[in-house]
Amino acid sequence: MTAAALLLSVACLWPVAAHADDSRLRWPVSPRPPVTRGFDAPSPNWNRGHRGVDLAGAPNQPIYAAGPGTVVFAGILAGRPVVSLAHPGGLRTSYEPVQTAVRPGQTVAGGQLLGTLLAGHPGCPVAACLHWGAMWGPASNADYVNPLGLLAETPVRLKPRGG
Template structure:
């Protein structure tokens, strides 16, 4: 008996976007490097592959305790880079801390603090372009300076490390 041949058109390629914003992802263990970013739309907001000093911890409710981003260890006065293409939404002080926010496609917003801004609101930025320099003073940072990198879609906080995880591709049978 010969094997059954299935035409290519009869196969469906399903791209499961596990690990991208909106999907739940396990937090990266503290003080360990996260995976290298997938080639494409997103990159690290600090040069190289920074160490995660404190992982994302989603709040149970909008006003509950949690850690609404990740802390990446860096160097004081080191460059902070845009994680993706977008438009600077805000560059200034929030509650006494210098913050830069970038709006991206699909309703995503990344935030970076404490950062002395080198950009202004309304400015277009590309992935990897400098936003400013990292300052010292982030509470709980185990080194001279840590970047708190956040991600939101609308009012929902997401794990920014999910931007760096490649999608999982799987073939499904045609029914």
């Protein structure tokens, strides 16, 4: 009876664990790059901050979708080439400066090529840097988050209630 209960418990938990792993992100650059500038949450959202992380790269390096989603923007924004994805559950990620290989409305898989990295990201200490951003909700009322905390390899840390 104990073995049956254990088997049932594992069977019930298996789909949840698989879904949790599928919802986590992967690095958009391979191999894993150094972070040249970290996330600095603006507070409130319209104030100064760094709404993502800058990852060291090289010009023409492939940039990949961090997770499955739909391309919601691929073009020039504020003078920079940007690709933005909407992921299941309300997460959005952005990648710049990227010469796009995708188009708005296109569905992409995690790890699928989005385009190639371009040089010219302001403040980049190497030949090219990818600015990778993440936010929950629509851009007009976004909650910016550190994309590094959404990576599959980042351990999940639970906070105590009310903490």
